[in-house]
Amino acid sequence: MQSKRLGTFSLLCSLALLVGFSDAATASAQAPTFTVGWSVYAGWNPYFYMQKSGILKKWADKYGIAIKVQRFDYAASLDSFVAKNIDACAMTNMEALDMPAAAGVDSTAIIVGDYSNGNDAVLVRDNLTFQTLPSKPVMLVQKTVSEYLLERGMVLNGQQAQLGKLHLINTSDSDIVAAFLNNKSNEAVVTWKPLVSQIVADKSVHSIFDSSKIPGEIMDLMVVRSEVLNTPNGQKFARALTGAWYETIQQVAAGQANALKYSAAASGDSVESYKEQLKTTALFVSPKSAVDFTDGPEVQQKMDLVRLFCFKHGLLGQGIHSVDDVAIAYPNGTVQGNKARVRLRFNSAYMQAAEQGKL
Amino acid sequence: MVSGMSTPEMTAGLHLIGEQATRAAAKAKVQAAKSISIEDVSVSYALERSARRCVLENISLEIEEGEFVVLLGETGCGKSTLLRMLLGQERPTAGQISVAGSRVERVDARSGYVPQRYSLFPDRSVLDNLMMGPLTSKFHILGRLRPSYWEARRAVKAEAFRQITHMGLQASDAGKYPYQLSGGMQQRVAIAQALMMKNRVLLMDEAFSALDPSTRSSLQRLLRSVWSETRPTVVFVTHNTAEALFLGTRLIVLARESKDDACGSRVTLDMKLAEGGMTLRTHGQEFLDLVEHVEAVSCGQRLTAPGERRTASDAWGEELGRVEPVRVSPEDGVRQ
Amino acid sequence: MTNLSPFDIQARPNRLLAQALSCVLFVVCIGLYMHTSVERHKENAEDRVVPSGHQLVAGIRSAVLEPAEEDDYIPAESASTWERLRHSMIWKDTASSGGRFFISLALLIPFVVLAVHIGLFPWFGAGFLRFFLFFDKIVALSLLPILFIAFGIDQWSKIALIVIGVAPTMILDVTQMVKAVPQEQIVKAFTLDANNFDVAYRVVFRQVLPQVINSLRLNLKPMMLFLFAGEMIAASDGLAYRIAIMRRHMGMDVILPYVLWVALLLFLIDFSLRVINRRLHPWFQA
Ligand SMILES: Nc1ncnc2c1ncn2[C@@H]1O[C@H](COP(=O)(O)OP(=O)(O)OP(=O)(O)O)[C@@H](O)[C@H]1O
Ligand SMILES: [Mg+2]
Numbered sequence: 008m009q010s011k012r013l014g015t016f017s018l019l020c021s022l023a024l025l026v027g028f029s030d031a032a033t034a035s036a037q038a039p040t041f042t043v044g045w046s047v048y049a050g051w052n053p054y055f056y057m058q059k060s061g062i063l064k065k066w067a068d069k070y071g072i073a074i075k076v077q078r079f080d081y082a083a084s085l086d087s088f089v090a091k092n093i094d095a096c097a098m099t100n101m102e103a104l105d106m107p108a109a110a111g112v113d114s115t116a117i118i119v120g121d122y123s124n125g126n127d128a129v130l131v132r133d134n135l136t137f138q139t140l141p142s143k144p145v146m147l148v149q150k151t152v153s154e155y156l157l158e159r160g161m162v163l164n165g166q167q168a169q170l171g172k173l174h175l176i177n178t179s180d181s182d183i184v185a186a187f188l189n190n191k192s193n194e195a196v197v198t199w200k201p202l203v204s205q206i207v208a209d210k211s212v213h214s215i216f217d218s219s220k221i222p223g224e225i226m227d228l229m230v231v232r233s234e235v236l237n238t239p240n241g242q243k244f245a246r247a248l249t250g251a252w253y254e255t256i257q258q259v260a261a262g263q264a265n266a267l268k269y270s271a272a273a274s275g276d277s278v279e280s281y282k283e284q285l286k287t288t289a290l291f292v293s294p295k296s297a298v299d300f301t302d303g304p305e306v307q308q309k310m311d312l313v314r315l316f317c318f319k320h321g322l323l324g325q326g327i328h329s330v331d332d333v334a335i336a337y338p339n340g341t342v343q344g345n346k347a348r349v350r351l352r353f354n355s356a357y358m359q360a361a362e363q364g365k366l
Numbered sequence: 367m368v369s370g371m372s373t374p375e376m377t378a379g380l381h382l383i384g385e386q387a388t389r390a391a392a393k394a395k396v397q398a399a400k401s402i403s404i405e406d407v408s409v410s411y412a413l414e415r416s417a418r419r420c421v422l423e424n425i426s427l428e429i430e431e432g433e434f435v436v437l438l439g440e441t442g443c444g445k446s447t448l449l450r451m452l453l454g455q456e457r458p459t460a461g462q463i464s465v466a467g468s469r470v471e472r473v474d475a476r477s478g479y480v481p482q483r484y485s486l487f488p489d490r491s492v493l494d495n496l497m498m499g500p501l502t503s504k505f506h507i508l509g510r511l512r513p514s515y516w517e518a519r520r521a522v523k524a525e526a527f528r529q530i531t532h533m534g535l536q537a538s539d540a541g542k543y544p545y546q547l548s549g550g551m552q553q554r555v556a557i558a559q560a561l562m563m564k565n566r567v568l569l570m571d572e573a574f575s576a577l578d579p580s581t582r583s584s585l586q587r588l589l590r591s592v593w594s595e596t597r598p599t600v601v602f603v604t605h606n607t608a609e610a611l612f613l614g615t616r617l618i619v620l621a622r623e624s625k626d627d628a629c630g631s632r633v634t635l636d637m638k639l640a641e642g643g644m645t646l647r648t649h650g651q652e653f654l655d656l657v658e659h660v661e662a663v664s665c666g667q668r669l670t671a672p673g674e675r676r677t678a679s680d681a682w683g684e685e686l687g688r689v690e691p692v693r694v695s696p697e698d699g700v701r702q
Numbered sequence: 703m704t705n706l707s708p709f710d711i712q713a714r715p716n717r718l719l720a721q722a723l724s725c726v727l728f729v730v731c732i733g734l735y736m737h738t739s740v741e742r743h744k745e746n747a748e749d750r751v752v753p754s755g756h757q758l759v760a761g762i763r764s765a766v767l768e769p770a771e772e773d774d775y776i777p778a779e780s781a782s783t784w785e786r787l788r789h790s791m792i793w794k795d796t797a798s799s800g801g802r803f804f805i806s807l808a809l810l811i812p813f814v815v816l817a818v819h820i821g822l823f824p825w826f827g828a829g830f831l832r833f834f835l836f837f838d839k840i841v842a843l844s845l846l847p848i849l850f851i852a853f854g855i856d857q858w859s860k861i862a863l864i865v866i867g868v869a870p871t872m873i874l875d876v877t878q879m880v881k882a883v884p885q886e887q888i889v890k891a892f893t894l895d896a897n898n899f900d901v902a903y904r905v906v907f908r909q910v911l912p913q914v915i916n917s918l919r920l921n922l923k924p925m926m927l928f929l930f931a932g933e934m935i936a937a938s939d940g941l942a943y944r945i946a947i948m949r950r951h952m953g954m955d956v957i958l959p960y961v962l963w964v965a966l967l968l969f970l971i972d973f974s975l976r977v978i979n980r981r982l983h984p985w986f987q988a
Contacts, residue, residue, distance in 0.1 A: 082949065089952055090751055105951045111748025146855070146936070150950035175772070178936040185847035186855050186936055193855060249909055322778055322951040324750060327762045346840065381735035455889050484884040485893075489908045489985050503895030507903060543985040563894060 036089070040158050040239040043248065044088060045097040046081040047286035048276040049122040050227040050334075051201065052095065054271035055307065056266050059253040066251040068329040072245040080274075084279040088112070094235045095248065100226040100312050101152050108350035109333050115205035115236050118229035118243050118252055119297045125148040125155045125287030127199045127225060128217035130206055136215065137164040139174035146187055147197035149177040149216055150259065152225050155316050160216035201276055202285045219287065224309045233352065249357040250366040253294055259285075260292040294362035302338050310343060312334055381674050399465075401599035402429040402452065407461035408630065409447055412595045423630030425461070427618065431566070432597040436604055436614035439664050443620045443631045445603045449571050450600060453479060465567055475503060478560030478598075482575050485556035486544040490669045492555050493540040496526035499563045515633035522562075529558040534588065553590070556574060561592065568600045568605035577603065586612055590643060607657045612643045705819040715980040761955030770939070789942065792963065800967075801930055801976045802857060806864040807918075810872060813865075814914055817873040818907050821880025822888075823898075831877065838870035843931055852937075860932035867928040868921050876956045879910040912986035915979045919972050926968060 013353065045054040057063045058076040075348040079087065081098075085106045088096040098106070101118075107114040135143065137160060147153040154175070161170055178186055184205050187196045196206065206212055218225050227247065235241040256267040271281035291297035300306065317323050318330035327333060334344030338355045360366050403429040410420040413538055421444040429435055438446050450456045451463055454470040462469060466476045486495050500522045505515050530540055533554040542569045544552055553573055562570055574582045590613060593600060604610050619635035705713045715723070716792040735752065741751040753761065767783070769776055778786070787793060818828040820834070840864055849866075853859040883906050893903045933942035941964055948956045979986065 067841065086952070109748075110750040110952050111746040143937070148949055169775075174938065176936055176938045177947060178855070178945075179934060182846060182850070182935050186850045189847060190854050272935040317951075324748075324951065325764055325955055326757060327749070453886070453889055453893070473889050473892035475893055477893060478895040479890050481886040481890065484886040485890065487887065487905060487909070489983065498896075499892075499894035502891075502900050502904070504899075506897045507899045545985060545987060559894070565893075635831075 010230050018167065021164060028079040039075045039244075041095065041235070041241075041244040042077055042093040043091040043095045043097075044074045044079050044084040046076050046082075046084050048097075048227065049274075049288045050123075050290065051097045052260050052270040052273040052281070053252075053255045053266070056269035057251055059269050060255070060265065062254050063247075066247040066254075067108075069250075070247045071242050072240060072247060074244065074247060076348035081222065088230070088232075094241075094244065095229060095231040097227065097229055099152055100228055100302065100310065101155060103230050104230055104314055104333065104335070104351055105150075105317045106293045106309075107232075109317070109327065111350065113215040113350055113352075114230045115233045115354045116228040116230050117236070117354055117357045118249055118302050119291060119353075119355075119358070120229060120252070120256070121288050122223045122227065123152070123199075123218040123287070123290040123356065124202070126221055126284065127152055128203045128214045129157055129160050129197050130195065130203065130214050132191070132194045132211050132214050137161055137166045140195060141166070141169045141174070143194045143362070144174045144176050145195040145197060146176045146183060146193055147248065148180050148183070149175055150320060150322060151257060153197040153199070153319075154214070156218060156225070156314065159312075164216075164282070165218065166223040168234060169208040179250065179254045200287065201274070201280055204283065217287075222289065223305055224312060226309075236354075244359065245357050246366050249361050252359045256290060256292055262291060265293040277356045294358045297358045298355050298362055301353055301358065306353065307308050307337060307343060314343070321326065387638050401431040401433070401466060401573065402601070404428075404448075404452075405462050406456040407448075407451065407452065407463060409444065409456075410459050410630065417627065419627045420630035422458075422620075423632055424629075425633060426638075427633065429599060429616075431599055434593055434600045434602065434613060434615045436602045436666070437453050437620065438604065438607060438610050438612035438617065438660060439620035439631065441605070443622060445620060446571055448620070449569055449601065449603055452569055453477065462485075474501075475563060476565065477569050478563055478565040479571040479691075480556045480560050480568070480573045481551070482572040485573070486552055486559070487518070488544050489541055492530070492535070492542050492547070493526055494522070495544070495555060495559055496529055496562055497522045499559060500525070503563070526562065529562060532592075533558045534584075537637050549587060550577050550583075553577065553585060557585075557589065557592070564596075566598050568598050569571055570587070571603045572605065573602070574609065582609070587614065594601075607660050610637060610660070611653065611656065614639050615641055617660065619633070619660060621664050635660065704951065730929070737754050750952045750954055754791035757955040759956060761953070762959045763839045765956050765959055766790050770794055770944075772938075774832055792960070793946050795939055795960075796963070796967070797939045799929060799942070800861050800931075802940070803925065805857075806861045806868075806925065806929075809861065809865050810869060810918070812868040813873055815875055816906075817876035817912070818902055820873065821877040822902055822906055827877075830873075833871050833874045834877075838869075838874055842928065846935065853904055855936045860929060862938070863932045864925050864928040871924070872917060874919060876910065876914055877915075880906055912979050914981065914985040915975055919975050921966055922972055926964065 013248055014130065024116045029341060042056070043049045050163070054076055055078070055226065061113055063074055063076065077093065082095070084096050085098060087093045088098075089110050089112055091112070095117075097120075103114060103116060104300050118150055131140070140161070145157065157173070158170060161167065161173070178196075182200065183198055187193050187206060188209055190339070198343070207214065218359070229250075229252070231241070236245055239359055256268070259270055267278050271278045274281070291300060314330055314333070314335065315332075318327070323333050330346075331344035332348050333351070334342050334346065334349045334353045336349045342349055357366075375428055407422060407425045408420065411417045413419050422648040424447070439445050439447065447456075451458050452465060452470065454473045457471075464470060468476075470555055487498065490498065497519065501510075501519060504518055505512065508651065509515065516539060527540065530537060535551060538657075539547070539551065544555070549557065549607075556573070574585050577585065586609060602613060604613075615638065617631055617637045617639055621634040622629055622631045637667040644653055644656070649656075707713060726814035736755075739749075739752040739754050742752050742959050750757070767778075767786045767790055769786075770790045773789065775793070776786055776789050781789075816826075817832070820830045821827070845857075845866065846863065849859045849862050853862045887905060888901055889910070891901045896905065929940075930945075933940040934946045937946075938942040941960055945957050945960055948954075948960075
């Protein structure tokens with residue numbers, strides 16, 4: 008009697024499982040689907056417009072695939088990408104190195120969309136300078152480009168020796184504005200737009216350093232998992248995405264009303280505010296400018312600074328004992344680091360195809 | 367008649383009052399302080415929708431120093447309510463109550479209290495429970511930091527141990543917590559705790575109700591002997607008529623005339639009892655008749671006029687031929 | 703034969719079997735973890751999401767023996783293990799989180815005392831009870847910006863967050879306990895010539911103290927949650943700070959030991975409170 012009942016129970020369980028699996032099976036039998044993750048940022052907001060306007064669907068249909076776009080919190084989008092829940096994700100060069108690449112997920116940057124040209128800034132109260140900064144608490148989201156920017160600022164202002172004396176307070180970006188402004192004893196903060204604009208609205212705060220002083224070091228990339236890119240469908244996906252991106256970004260750059268409206272709406276900003284953010288974002292509007300930048304020698308210099316920063320701060324992980332263990336490959340074939348351990352690749356082939364109109 | 371009184375059976379039995387004895391007693395009573403006086407007290411509680419439930423209605427009672435009053439009545443007739451009023455835990459809706467010469471406004475140390483449950487502080491040992499009263503009355507909260515506290519404590523401790531043995535407990539029980547004691551032992555300690563305060567008034571609400579018959583009867587005997595030593599005024603609420611007849615010197619029955627919410631309980635029987643306690647063994651049929659009568663009164667089957675006061679054998683006096691009826695006039699409460 | 707049916711309330715499992723059964727879910731969890739870890743590492747030898755045993759050991763070593771990144775490096779050769787432990791990341795974080803935790807614990811005491819008054823003194827009840835009933839429903843986290851203004855971003859805003867988050871619940875809980883003390887006890891105390899404060903502190907407070915400690919034990923986790931929330935939002939040290947930082951580069955090899963360490967600490971605090979309660983209040987049943 009007892010065992011019979013148990014038997015029925017397990018039968019039901021396995022039935023439920025079967026149904027679940029066959030559901031999944033039928034779904035994957037349809038057109039290959041790819042998912043792109045993005046988060047709120049001036050250079051990435053156009054993905055919202057790209058999806059809403061139907062540009063993305065047009066390009067996906069052209070290649071006979073389906074592309075889903077999903078908005079995340081930045082950290083969550085990276086987690087999903089590393090966990091292989093999504094196929095492509097918008098991220099900065101620094102996170103591309105210390106999240107997927109350092110976690111052994113071979114990744115390829117197929118679009119270099121822009122670099123921060125003043126979007127990130129070091130803001131201070133009173134007449135604080137880099138000389139006097141080390142004694143004061145600095146609020147920022149630690150281990151992100153904010154900290155990178157701060158260190159670069161210190162180095163470029165001759166304060167390299169003082170780096171160890173900085174007193175950093177890790178502050179969540181959702182609360183950093185309120186936490187900084189509401190207390191006059193907080194004297195320095197490093198953050199990005201539009202938060203920067205909200206903070207400098209307070210007249211006692213001004214910027215002493217921003218990313219326009221280190222052009223090209225903070226890049227915004229579209230990164231695809233290399234294993235996806237190595238499948239025929241994956242290549243279709245990359246081509247469709249690149250095509251859609253350049254059509255979108257050109258509309259944004261041309262100031263088309265809808266393009267601006269949707270892109271601004273993506274982060275809940277006004278069109279004015281969004282335009283202001285774009286001013287400090289060096290967009291590679293034409294595929295050619297992006298290709299020139301990516302293929303040029305500069306990228307390697309900048310990436311070298313970034314990877315050394317990541318290594319120094321342990322962002323490459325406990326197990327990585329040499330900065331060369333997370334190697335970067337460039338379009339011209341050079342490899343920064345151990346050739347057997349290439350984890351991050353810059354691939355300009357798709358941008359080139361866009362440039363040549365071959366998409 | 368007089369020779370009858372000299373036999374043990376008689377002294378332990380009904381109160382036999384001759385003409386002279388009555389007069390002498392009356393004189394004494396006039397002089398004796400009124401321990402408790404309840405004047406025209408009514409209590410009613412608000413029910414929902416502005417209706418009121420009247421619990422006690424125009425109760426007037428004078429209780430004299432050294433009386434052992436047992437309060438009987440059906441469940442819900444307001445015995446505990448009356449006791450709460452005597453304690454000062456609640457105020458009557460109308461009328462007033464004084465205990466030990468002054469009006470009762472709030473709960474204070476003029477009367478001792480032994481409830482049926484939660485009679486001991488569970489977080490204190492037997493000894494600490496006993497010492498609590500005398501010590502707190504001298505040393506309030508931070509007063510215990512004074513050096514004289516320890517001296518006083520030693521004195522109280524000795525007294526507490528005396529009470530422990532007096533109550534028939536072992537000295538080894540002193541360190542036990544209430545949960546380690548049986549129900550009977552707990553009530554012994556509770557009585558001792560109240561006695562430690564040497565109060566002239568003792569209020570007990572169904573103090574023995576949860577005990578088995580043999581524990582109960584031994585506690586009854588204990589209470590009687592304790593009472594006869596110092597003769598405090600006791601108001602003892604019980605459901606058990608036999609217990610009432612054995613313990614009390616005066617029996618009061620509360621009952622309602624109808625089940626109507628507007629109708630509260632009144633005193634329907636107020637009777638003087640023999641001092642030595644009355645039991646089936648000592649009084650046989652008379653005892654049984656009395657029990658029957660009291661129970662009939664308390665459930666409203668037979669009503670005596672309010673304010674009427676009798677001795678136990680009033681109803682049976684003729685048959686027994688030994689007792690004269692005693693009545694109390696409402697004005698002065700003096701026996702005629 | 704013993705009855706093995708799981709749906710028999712009256713079953714009497716034998717001791718050994720019951721003990722074994724209580725371990726099963728732990729073993730299953732560890733097994734599942736190891737399985738996933740091995741699978742993921744087959745695919746990607748450097749996977750960090752589900753670290754392998756090796757990675758975990760390395761993570762634990764660095765957490766326990768190496769100083770935090772922002773501190774000075776201590777060379778392994780010249781320092782004793784104890785010294786390295788003293789300057790380690792986990793030590794530093796535990797000390798600073800622990801400080802906050804215990805300060806807030808201490809700050810709860812006046813609130814418990816207030817609660818005794820609310821439950822016992824009618825005027826206190828009239829003044830405070832309704833306010834705390836309402837205040838209890840406020841989600842403390844949403845008040846953070848106000849807390850920042852009032853307490854700055856250092857220590858005190860986190861402590862305030864914990865206290866504001868937990869105190870109203872404690873107050874309501876303790877008020878209930880005080881009200882549940884039988885009236886007989888209070889009346890009896892007054893007949894023993896106790897004054898109001900004797901009744902409040904020497905009768906009622908003593909009686910509810912073990913329950914208060916139990917309530918505190920239940921509130922340990924909410925306290926820790928609020929502490930974590932505070933530390934994740936703005937901090938320069940602390941257990942949750944480290945977890946937040948490690949998340950930036952998926953340092954699960956350090957995060958997992960930290961999470962288990964926090965669980966162990968909470969368990970130990972809970973356990974010691976339980977023991978203290980039993981020692982201090984032998985009369986308290988249940
Ligand atoms: N706070 C109150 N509100 C409304 N009614 C009350 C309240 N307290 C008591 N009563 C009512 O008063 C009546 C008397 O209650 P009380 O407890 O005095 O009875 P009792 O004679 O002690 O009964 P028992 O023998 O069962 O203990 C009950 O009918 C009860 O419903
Ligand atoms: Mg009662």
